[in-house]
Amino acid sequence: MSTVRCRIAPSPSGFLHIGTAKMALFNWLFARSQGGTFVLRLEDTDAERTEEEYVAAMCEGFKWLGIDWDEGPPFGDEPEKGALGPYRQSQRRDQHHAEGMRLVAEDKAYRCFCSKEELDADRAQADAEKRPFRYSGRCRNLTPEEIAAKGEASFVVRFRVPEGETVVEDLVQGPVKFNNKEFDDFIILKPNGDPIFHLAVVADDGLMKITHVVRGDDHLTNTPRHIMLFNALGYALPTFAHLPMVLDEAGKKFSKRMHGANVLDWRDEGYLPETLINYVVMLGWTSEEEGREFFTLEELRHLFSINRLNKSAARFDRKKLDWLNGQHIRMLTPENLRDRVLPIIAAKGIDTSGKSPEWLTQMASICQEKIPTLNNIVDYIDFFFSEVESYDPKAENKYFRQAESAAWLEADLRMMSAADAWTHDALKAAFEKEVEATGVKLGSLVNAARLALTGKPVGPGLFELAELLGKETAVARIARALEHVKTLS
């Protein structure tokens, strides 16, 4: 009885790419839905590209999304987890080398002494003849004597690709057939003994007893090579599932340099991790339950089924992401929203330390229905913490430069000053009573007051924000606006 073991094996190249996040999510979901194990392995064999801060940045991305791993390398205060480590490819070099040389001993691979120059010449020749470059096989059948004669000459190790065809039985794409002629005898060990990617992944997947390889379909044409290696090395062949990649809004491969390629870009812009998870899952999978589009990680781990995965690539759509984020913000409790929004407000230099937790919860609550991203809250609440320095020009024309403007503000001032109870309900009642008595439009009274209190034409509901602002401040701001209006006409 074999339990599912799958993995995400990113190369730490600076941050968690949105595409990597998608693959990680689906691996995670597959493992969790099957009661299996999810492994994180760092493919950090490309020495120049691996920096420790890159590793940390990548793990931070996973943590933010809530994707945890059962086995993986040490990270932060977490020790290495799992019995089949190490989980950093760079620490398995000797193992890879030994496996490569084992293939040589078994004659499934061979030493190749061709120089880089020779190969470059072959490649140029192939280009000139407009045919794909394939290794010539010059060193394929060297005799032991010929090899001995090379002495200490440096060599690479090439895999001896067998004749015939290789079929990838892909869980998503179905069976995909390749003629082995498409593949030349590819290199598996560099002259310095380091493994090439293909050997390293296969050795790692084999030794870590990975049962399901779920990855981007950019690897589909690499898979025959991997299957040949699995077989040659005598490892159990995992099941493959190749998922379509995430395209940018223009329909191109999501470039590493593009903003938004880093999942933490979205965090920094005020998107919830719940939103990203929900959005990314929608990009590659649909639920049995038709039309449903809200999912939490916890729900997904029960709902996920591999046969509902899509086969074609999907574009990233910012508009839909915004909408989804707004929906997720509305699902938060006000306390939770408050806690998420406070650091953002602080980062803008606004000091909230004078307010009670209850007050701040109220503040978050009255903005909850209005903001598409967490960051948007700043514009909705800054007037609570600073004086109104200026009025929005357009709104000023509309509410402060009318013949009745002074009258509106005078009414506002009178009602607010006279308010016996400074609550949303009491204020609302007072305004409504005024409207009934005088026939003035409620909107005029409200919008003039809003502009006076906030300086803006948009924001939370007037009575809600007034209650939080406090009577004294509100009355003072109305009075000040009234003075201002008198200077306008």
Added chain:
RNA sequence: GUCCCUAUCGUCUAGCCCGGCCUAGGACACCGCCCUUUCACGGCGGCGACACGGGUUCGAAUCCCGUUGGGGACGCCA
């Protein structure tokens, strides 16, 4: 160039495997109306797609072939 994958509204998709229930359903976006104290939210309605061409069949979005479009792979990168 060679090989591989893919193809339903502008976007994400349901339906395709097991042809008829499809005058193709939903969501985002867009437009209009309603609600309303602004903005948003919400409600109602509208616009809008089976890439093309051949087959197979009584009947095809659904099956087959081809074309075209899109993506990917062809490293001593991962």
